[in-house]
Amino acid sequence: MSAPVSETATQALQEDTPVEKPPRGTPWWANQRIGLLLLVVLLGALFGVLRPAFFNQQLVIFPLLRDIAMFTVVGLAQLCVLSIGHMNLAVGRMAAFSMMITGISYDLWHFTLYSGLLVGLVAGTAIGALAGWVIARTGVNSFVVTLALDFLLLGMIPLVYTSLTDNAAFVTKPPGMRELRNYSLADVCVGNVCGSPAVPQLAIFAIVAMVVVGWIYSRTRLGRELLMTGSPVRAAELSGIPTARRVITAHAMSGCLAALAGFMLAVSTGSIKATIGEEFMLPSFLGPILGGTLLAGGFVSIWGTLIGTALTSVIRKGLDLLGVGLESLNIYLGLILLLALSTDRVRTVLSERQEVRRQ
Amino acid sequence: DSTSGAAPKDDASSGASSGPVTLKDGSKVKLALIPGGAHPYFQPWKTVAAVDKVDFRLADATFNETGEWDQGKQNNVINSLAAQGYNAFGIFGVSPTDINSTFEDLKAKGFAVGSLASCPAGDTNAADFCLSTDVEAAAYKAAKATIEAIGGEGTIVHLTGNNVDSNTQRRIAGVKKAIAETNGKVTELPVITDIDKDLSTAQKAVADLLASKGKEIKGIVTTAYNPAVAAADGVASSKLPIKVVAIDDDAKILAGIKSGGVAATVTQNPAGQAYIGGWLLALLQSKQCTMKTPGVIVDSGSFVVTKANVDTYDEERKAKTKALQPEFEKQLSCQ
Amino acid sequence: MKRFARSTEMTLLVIGIVFFIGLVIASGGDLLAANSLRVLLQFLAVPILIGLAQMVVLAVGQLNLAVGAIGGFAAAAMGVLMADHGVPVPLALLIGFLLAGVVGLLNGVLVVLTRINGFIVTLATMTILLGVQYRLVGTRTVDAYPQGLKTFGSAALFGVIPWIFVVALIVAGLLAVMLKRTVPGRQLLASGGNPIAARLSGISNDRSVIVAHALSGAILGVAAILTVASSPGVNKSIGGDWLLPSFAAPIIGGALLTGGSAVVLGTVLAAFIVRFVDTARAEFSLEPSWVNFVVGAVVLGSVVLGQVRTRRQDRRSVVKSPDAAVAGGVS
Amino acid sequence: MTLFEASEIVKVFPGVRALDGVTLSLEAGSVHALLGENGAGKSTLIKVVTGLYRPDGGRLLLDGREVSFGSPHESAAAGIGVVHQERNLIPGFTVGENILLQKLPTNRGLVDRSAIRSEAARWLAELELDIDPDQPVTELSVAQAQLVEIAKALSVESRVLLLDEPTASITPNEAALLFRVVEKLKDDGRAVLFVSHKLEEVFQICDTVTVLRDGASVLSGGALSELTRDQVVDLMVGRVHEALNLPDRTVDTTVAPILELRGVGTATGHAEVDLTVGPGEIVGLYGLVGAGRSELAKALLGLDRITAGEVLVRGQAVKIRTVRDALRNHKIGYVTENRKEEGIFLEQSVARNIAVTIWDRLRKLLGYVPAKSETEIVSSYVEQLGIRIASPSQHAGTLSGGNQQKVSLAKWLAAQTEILIIDEPTVGIDVRTKDAFHTLIWDLAANGLAILLITSDLPEMITLADRVVVMRDHRIQGELPNTHDYDQMSQQVIRLIHAEGTTAA
Numbered sequence A: 001m002s003a004p005v006s007e008t009a010t011q012a013l014q015e016d017t018p019v020e021k022p023p024r025g026t027p028w029w030a031n032q033r034i035g036l037l038l039l040v041v042l043l044g045a046l047f048g049v050l051r052p053a054f055f056n057q058q059l060v061i062f063p064l065l066r067d068i069a070m071f072t073v074v075g076l077a078q079l080c081v082l083s084i085g086h087m088n089l090a091v092g093r094m095a096a097f098s099m100m101i102t103g104i105s106y107d108l109w110h111f112t113l114y115s116g117l118l119v120g121l122v123a124g125t126a127i128g129a130l131a132g133w134v135i136a137r138t139g140v141n142s143f144v145v146t147l148a149l150d151f152l153l154l155g156m157i158p159l160v161y162t163s164l165t166d167n168a169a170f171v172t173k174p175p176g177m178r179e180l181r182n183y184s185l186a187d188v189c190v191g192n193v194c195g196s197p198a199v200p201q202l203a204i205f206a207i208v209a210m211v212v213v214g215w216i217y218s219r220t221r222l223g224r225e226l227l228m229t230g231s232p233v234r235a236a237e238l239s240g241i242p243t244a245r246r247v248i249t250a251h252a253m254s255g256c257l258a259a260l261a262g263f264m265l266a267v268s269t270g271s272i273k274a275t276i277g278e279e280f281m282l283p284s285f286l287g288p289i290l291g292g293t294l295l296a297g298g299f300v301s302i303w304g305t306l307i308g309t310a311l312t313s314v315i316r317k318g319l320d321l322l323g324v325g326l327e328s329l330n331i332y333l334g335l336i337l338l339l340a341l342s343t344d345r346v347r348t349v350l351s352e353r354q355e356v357r358r359q
Numbered sequence B: 001d002s003t004s005g006a007a008p009k010d011d012a013s014s015g016a017s018s019g020p021v022t023l024k025d026g027s028k029v030k031l032a033l034i035p036g037g038a039h040p041y042f043q044p045w046k047t048v049a050a051v052d053k054v055d056f057r058l059a060d061a062t063f064n065e066t067g068e069w070d071q072g073k074q075n076n077v078i079n080s081l082a083a084q085g086y087n088a089f090g091i092f093g094v095s096p097t098d099i100n101s102t103f104e105d106l107k108a109k110g111f112a113v114g115s116l117a118s119c120p121a122g123d124t125n126a127a128d129f130c131l132s133t134d135v136e137a138a139a140y141k142a143a144k145a146t147i148e149a150i151g152g153e154g155t156i157v158h159l160t161g162n163n164v165d166s167n168t169q170r171r172i173a174g175v176k177k178a179i180a181e182t183n184g185k186v187t188e189l190p191v192i193t194d195i196d197k198d199l200s201t202a203q204k205a206v207a208d209l210l211a212s213k214g215k216e217i218k219g220i221v222t223t224a225y226n227p228a229v230a231a232a233d234g235v236a237s238s239k240l241p242i243k244v245v246a247i248d249d250d251a252k253i254l255a256g257i258k259s260g261g262v263a264a265t266v267t268q269n270p271a272g273q274a275y276i277g278g279w280l281l282a283l284l285q286s287k288q289c290t291m292k293t294p295g296v297i298v299d300s301g302s303f304v305v306t307k308a309n310v311d312t313y314d315e316e317r318k319a320k321t322k323a324l325q326p327e328f329e330k331q332l333s334c335q
Numbered sequence C: 001m002k003r004f005a006r007s008t009e010m011t012l013l014v015i016g017i018v019f020f021i022g023l024v025i026a027s028g029g030d031l032l033a034a035n036s037l038r039v040l041l042q043f044l045a046v047p048i049l050i051g052l053a054q055m056v057v058l059a060v061g062q063l064n065l066a067v068g069a070i071g072g073f074a075a076a077a078m079g080v081l082m083a084d085h086g087v088p089v090p091l092a093l094l095i096g097f098l099l100a101g102v103v104g105l106l107n108g109v110l111v112v113l114t115r116i117n118g119f120i121v122t123l124a125t126m127t128i129l130l131g132v133q134y135r136l137v138g139t140r141t142v143d144a145y146p147q148g149l150k151t152f153g154s155a156a157l158f159g160v161i162p163w164i165f166v167v168a169l170i171v172a173g174l175l176a177v178m179l180k181r182t183v184p185g186r187q188l189l190a191s192g193g194n195p196i197a198a199r200l201s202g203i204s205n206d207r208s209v210i211v212a213h214a215l216s217g218a219i220l221g222v223a224a225i226l227t228v229a230s231s232p233g234v235n236k237s238i239g240g241d242w243l244l245p246s247f248a249a250p251i252i253g254g255a256l257l258t259g260g261s262a263v264v265l266g267t268v269l270a271a272f273i274v275r276f277v278d279t280a281r282a283e284f285s286l287e288p289s290w291v292n293f294v295v296g297a298v299v300l301g302s303v304v305l306g307q308v309r310t311r312r313q314d315r316r317s318v319v320k321s322p323d324a325a326v327a328g329g330v331s
Numbered sequence D: 001m002t003l004f005e006a007s008e009i010v011k012v013f014p015g016v017r018a019l020d021g022v023t024l025s026l027e028a029g030s031v032h033a034l035l036g037e038n039g040a041g042k043s044t045l046i047k048v049v050t051g052l053y054r055p056d057g058g059r060l061l062l063d064g065r066e067v068s069f070g071s072p073h074e075s076a077a078a079g080i081g082v083v084h085q086e087r088n089l090i091p092g093f094t095v096g097e098n099i100l101l102q103k104l105p106t107n108r109g110l111v112d113r114s115a116i117r118s119e120a121a122r123w124l125a126e127l128e129l130d131i132d133p134d135q136p137v138t139e140l141s142v143a144q145a146q147l148v149e150i151a152k153a154l155s156v157e158s159r160v161l162l163l164d165e166p167t168a169s170i171t172p173n174e175a176a177l178l179f180r181v182v183e184k185l186k187d188d189g190r191a192v193l194f195v196s197h198k199l200e201e202v203f204q205i206c207d208t209v210t211v212l213r214d215g216a217s218v219l220s221g222g223a224l225s226e227l228t229r230d231q232v233v234d235l236m237v238g239r240v241h242e243a244l245n246l247p248d249r250t251v252d253t254t255v256a257p258i259l260e261l262r263g264v265g266t267a268t269g270h271a272e273v274d275l276t277v278g279p280g281e282i283v284g285l286y287g288l289v290g291a292g293r294s295e296l297a298k299a300l301l302g303l304d305r306i307t308a309g310e311v312l313v314r315g316q317a318v319k320i321r322t323v324r325d326a327l328r329n330h331k332i333g334y335v336t337e338n339r340k341e342e343g344i345f346l347e348q349s350v351a352r353n354i355a356v357t358i359w360d361r362l363r364k365l366l367g368y369v370p371a372k373s374e375t376e377i378v379s380s381y382v383e384q385l386g387i388r389i390a391s392p393s394q395h396a397g398t399l400s401g402g403n404q405q406k407v408s409l410a411k412w413l414a415a416q417t418e419i420l421i422i423d424e425p426t427v428g429i430d431v432r433t434k435d436a437f438h439t440l441i442w443d444l445a446a447n448g449l450a451i452l453l454i455t456s457d458l459p460e461m462i463t464l465a466d467r468v469v470v471m472r473d474h475r476i477q478g479e480l481p482n483t484h485d486y487d488q489m490s491q492q493v494i495r496l497i498h499a500e501g502t503t504a505a
C-alpha cells in the first residue's frame, strides 16, 4: 500500500485541532432494540400470568414462533429495500407471484418440495429484479413503481389461477410439506440430543435468512454498498458504487425473501393460492421499523426486525388468548404500537436531556 | 334479527328429549364456533352458541370471529382457543383449499372438528363431518329463481365475490348449470367477480353495469352479500325493470323483498348449522358417538324466499333443521 | 400558459379526452346518455376527494395510510348516529365531519409530538379506527336514515351532474385556492418543498404537518358524508378500498412524494382517468382483474413520462428539493 | 449607535458547548465581521440571534431593550434579516414568493400576487438584479439564487442584516456587486454582520470584527483598521500562524500526459475542449460559477455522455462508462465540490466513508470483506490526513466541514488513484485547514499524482497550479503558465474570461 502523503503534509494537517467527539453514546436504556426486547418479555410475562395457557408449547408457543419466523422473513424482505432508502409495496404480491410459479411446478411439472421452493425463489428474485430495473432505469420513486407493480400482479395472478386450476388454488402437496408444517426441532436430533418441541422446523428458514442477510449486511462488500446506496445515492454513485446494479440487487433480494415468506405461509396454512401474501404489507414495515431500521436507508437491524416482529405477534397472540373481540383487538393493537413507539421517543429525549445536563 | 334465534329453541326441546340420540354428558365439552371473519351470515351463530351451551349442558361454548378473513389468523385463533381448553370446533374455513390442513392438525390433537357452512375444496374432508349449504345448489336455486322471475327468457348477469375462492367457482358453476338447462333461452353476461370487498365497490360495479348494459339485462343474480345489497339498491334507483335475486336474509334484503325491490333471495341455514353442528360435536367429543364414515357431507339446506313466503320461510327452515338430526343419526354409531 | 402546456395536467387532459372519446365511440354513443353520464360522475365524487386527501399530506412530504379508516369511521359514526340514536341529519353529518377532522388533526399532532414517522403513525391510527368502525356498526348495514339525505345523494343537476360530484368539485376548488392563494397553504407547501428553508424563514414545519393532516381528515369527512348520502347503507366495509386509489390519483396527477407539490387539478383529472378505466371494464365486460392491470400500467406509464419530463427541466436548475425520504417528512 | 447587542450567549448541544459566553455588538452604519474557524460557532450564534435556537444563557438587546425571539418570524418582524449558510429557497415557488415568504402580502385573506410582484421587484431592483419575480427559483443559477436570498433578507425591512458566508459560492464579480449593496446598506444606517472565510473580503468591506474560537469570543468588536491579517488569523487559530510557504516542486514536462482531452464535446454542452494533465502536475481549471467545469469532470467520470472528440488516459483512447470503471480501470478519482450531497455519507461512519472505494479491492470469496484489512487502511489514512476523530465508527455528519472534506479526499487516496480531479476543495473552510489542504495537494502532486484542480478561488489557484486553464460557457478560453504573481495573474485570467473570439456565442 503506497502512501502518497508525505510527512510534511501529514504534519500540516495534524496541527493541533481538537479531536471532534461524537455526541456521547446513548445510554443502554435508550437503545431501541433493548427497550423493545424488554417490552416483548414484559408483555409475554404479563400474558402468561393472566392466561397460563400462553406458555402452552404445542398450541401457543409453536404456532407463535412459526408466525414470528414467517413475518421476520417478510420483514427482512422489506428491510433489503429499506436499506437503500426504497420501499417495496408489492412484497405480498411478489410472494403470491413466486408461489404461483412454485404451485405450477408442483401441479403441472411434479417437482419435489425443495426444487419447487427453488423455482419460487428464482421467480421472486426475478420479479424483484424487474422492479429494481424499472426503478434504476427510470429513476421513478420505488414507492410508485412497486405500487404499480402491485396493481399489475393483482390483476394478473387471479387470471392465471382461474385459467389453470379448478379451485383457484394449487392443491398438490409434494411429500414433506405436511411434515414441514408440523415438525418441530424435537424431530431434529443429533445423537440423543433433540431440539425443543416448541420450536417449529420452519423457523430454520427464518434463521437461515437472518444469518444470510445479516452476513451480507455486516461482512460483505455488497451489504456495505447497499447501505451506502441509500444515503445519499449521488454520493454513492460518485464513490464508484454501481448504484443501478445495487438498486436491482436490493429489490431482487427483497423478491427472493418475499418468495421464501410466501413459501412458509403456504406450508403453514396448507395450499398455494392467489391470496398468499395479501397480509404481508403492513407487517413487512412494522418489524423492521419497530426494530430501528431507517425508512430513509443507510441503517438496518436484523435483530431489531426479529424483535419488532415478535412484539406485534406476541401482542396479537396475547389479545387472542385474553379473548379480546375483533372490535377491540385492533384498537388495542394500534394503541400498543403507538405506545411502544412513543416510549422509544421519550427515551431518546430523556437521554439527550441528560447529556446536555451533564455538560 | 328475528329469524335466527327462534328456530333452534324449538328444536332444542325436541332434539334433547324426543330424539333417539341424546347427549348424555356435555360437561367436558367446550365448544368453539369459528366463522371466517365478521360477516352478517354468521351472526346467528353467536346466539346459537349460547343456546347450545344451555341446551346440551356444555362446559362452555364460544363464538370467535377475530380471524379477519385470513387463514393464518384463523389458525391462530383456533390454536389459542385450543390452548384455553376448547376441544370441539365448528369451523368455517377461510380458505377452502387450506382448511383441511387445519382440520388434520386438530384431529391429530384429538379434538372433534366440524366443517360448518362451507366444505373443504376437493374431494376430501378431513373434519369429522361437513354441515353446510351446498353452495353450488344454492347458486343453482338462485339462478333458477331469477330465470323464473324474468319469465324464462332473456339475459341475466351473475355478481359474486372473490374470484380466487373455490366457493365462488362453485357458485359460478351452479349458475351456469341453471342457465344451460334453459337451452339457450337465457343467456348470461360475463360474471362480475371480486366486488364483495366493500359496499362502494359493489355499488359502483352495479351502477356501471346498469349504465352500460342496463337495457339488455333482465335479471341479476347475486351470490355475495355486498353485491346483493348494491344490486337491490341500484336497480331500485335506476327504475329499470330488472329482477334481482339476492343471497341470505339480512334485514336489509328482507326489507327489499317486502318492498318488491328484490324478487327473491336464497337463504341458508346458519342457525341450523350452528345448532346441529354443536350437538354433533358434543356427541363426538364426549366420545358418546363416532362417525360411521368420517368426513361425511350433509346439506344444511337453502331456501328460496319470495314476497309470497317471506313471512313463513323460517318455518320451512326450522323443519329442515329438525330433519337434519335424524339424517345425521344414521351416520352415527353410538354407545 | 406555456408552462401549462408542458405540464402533467395538460398531458392528463389530453389522455382523458382521447380516452373518453374512445369510450363514447365504443358504446355507440350510449355513454352520452344522461343516465350514463350521471353514473360516470356519481362515482367520481368520492375518488376525487380521497385523492385530494392523500395529496394534501403528500404535499408536506407525509403519507396518510388511514384515509380509508378515517372515512369509514366517520361514515359509520354518521350512520349510527342517525339510524340508532335519531340524531337529526345535519347534526349527525356535522359530528361525523368533525370527527374525521379531529382524527386527522390527531394524526398530525402525534407525528409532531412523537417524531415517529407519519407512515407508522397513520398505520397505527388506521388499525385503531378499523376497530372502532367495527365496534360502531358490527356486521350490519345501517341504512335507516332519513330519505332526504339519500335523495340528495342521488339527485343530479339537470339530471346529469350529481350534486355529490358538485360538492367534490367545490372542495377541490377550495383546496386549490387554499394551497395556491392563502398564507397557511403557501406555508404548507413551503414546508413540503424545503423544510429547512421553511424553518429558517420562520415557518413552523410542525404546524404545516398538523394542518395538512387535519385538512386531510376534513376532506375525508366530506367524502364520508357523500358516501353516506349516496350508498345503499353504511357498513364496516366502507373505506376498505380507498387506500390504493388515494395514492394512484395524486401520483398520476404529478404529485412528488418528497413534498412541495400541489396538484389539485392533476388529482382530479387522474381520478377521471381511473374512472374511465372502470367504465371501460363495464363496457367491454372485462374481468375486474383487468382494471388493476390497466391502472398499474397507467400509473407506471404516467410516472415514467413525468420523470423524463422533470429530468429534462431539472438539467439546468439549481434549487433542488432536499433528499427527503419518501415517507419521512418531519421525523 | 449600538443597534443590536448579544452578551454572554451560551448554547449547548448534546455533546458540544457550541457557544460559551459570546458577546457581540452591531453598530448602525457599520459592517461587522464575525470570524472563526470551522465549528467555532458563527452559524450557531446567528441562529440564536434569529430565534431558531433558544440560548441557554445570555441576553439579546435590540435598541437597548432586551428581546427574546421564539422563532425566526419574530426576529424578522423586529427587523433582523438573515442569509443563512444553508440553501434557503423553496423549489416550486417563484422568486417573488421566496423573497417575501416571511410575510406574504395578502388582500382580503388571499395572497396578493400583484403585490408580491411589485414588492419583490423593488428589492430585486435595489440589488440591481435583472430577475423576473415570476420566474420559478428552480430556473436560477447558483449566484442568482444567492442574491435572491439577500433580497429576501432585505425584504423584512431589516435594520440588522446577518450574512452567513454569502460569498462562498459566488464569483468575485458577483461578490463585488454584493459588496456595493452592503456599502449602500451601511450608508443607509443599517448594521451588517458579515461571516466569511475569505479574509481579503473581510478587510475590504468590514469595519469592526469579532473573532470566535471554540464557542467563545476572543476578540469582541475590534477595529479592523488597527489589525493586520496575521493578527486576525492568530486570534482565530489561537497561536501564531505562519504563512503558508510551499516547498519547491518541479514538474517534468517531458513526460507524456497521463490524461488528455482532444476536442471533447459533451451532452451537457461542452465543445472542443482540449486539456492535458501530466503526472506530478497540478492543472488549475478556472472559470466563473456555471462555466461547466464540474460538468466536464462528471463527463470524464462517465456520468454524462461524451459526444465528440476523444479522451486519452496514459496515451490510450478510452471510453469511461461509470465511476467504478474510471476508478478501477483508469485510476481516476473525483473529489466533489458538493460535499454534503455527493462527497460524504453523513449518516455513515468515517470508516465506511473512506473504505467505500476499496471494498472492491479487498473483497474475498463471496464478497467477504475482512474487517481487519479494512480498518488498517482506514486508520492509516485517518492518521496521514490528520482526521481528528474519536473513533472511525463516528458518523461523518458529526464532523466539521474541514474534517469532512478530508474524509471525502481520503477515499480517493485509499483507492490509490493516479489522476485526481479536485473540485472546489476549500469552499467554506477556515484558513488553517485551508493551508493544510494546500500543502496536501501540493504534496500529492510531488508524489506523482496528476491533479486537475477546479477552483473559483483565485489565490488558491495561484498558490497551487502549475498551469491555469480558463473555461467559460463550456469552452476553453485559453491557458496560462502560473507566474505566482497575484496581480498579474488575476489580470490575465480576467482578461481571458472576457476575451471574445474563442467563444462561439
Ligand SMILES: Nc1ncnc2c1ncn2[C@@H]1O[C@H](COP(=O)(O)OP(=O)(O)OP(=O)(O)O)[C@@H](O)[C@H]1O
Pocket: D013, D014, D016, D017, D018, D036, D037, D038, D039, D040, D041, D042, D043, D044, D045, D085, D398, D399, D400, D401, D428
Ligand atoms: N444542531 C446542532 N446539534 C448539535 N451540534 C451542533 C448543531 N449545530 C451546530 N453544532 C455544533 O456546534 C459547533 C458550532 O457550529 P457552527 O455551525 O456554529 O460553526 P461555524 O462557526 O458556523 O462553522 P463553519 O465556518 O464551518 O460554518 C460545531 O461543533 C457544530 O458541530
Ligand SMILES: Nc1ncnc2c1ncn2[C@@H]1O[C@H](COP(=O)(O)OP(=O)(O)OP(=O)(O)O)[C@@H](O)[C@H]1O
Pocket: C315, C316, C317, C318, D140, D141, D142, D287, D288, D289, D290, D291, D292, D293, D294, D295, D296, D337, D456
Ligand atoms: N449545484 C448545481 N446543481 C444544478 N445545476 C448547476 C449547479 N451548479 C451549476 N449548475 C448549472 O450547471 C451548468 C454548469 O455548472 P457546473 O457546475 O459544471 O459549473 P462550474 O464551472 O463547475 O461551476 P461551479 O463553480 O458552480 O461548480 C450551469 O448552467 C449552471 O447553471
Ligand SMILES: [Mg+2]
Pocket: D042, D043, D044, D085, D164
Ligand atoms: Mg457556519
Ligand SMILES: [Mg+2]
Pocket: D290, D293, D294, D295, D337, D423
Ligand atoms: Mg463546479
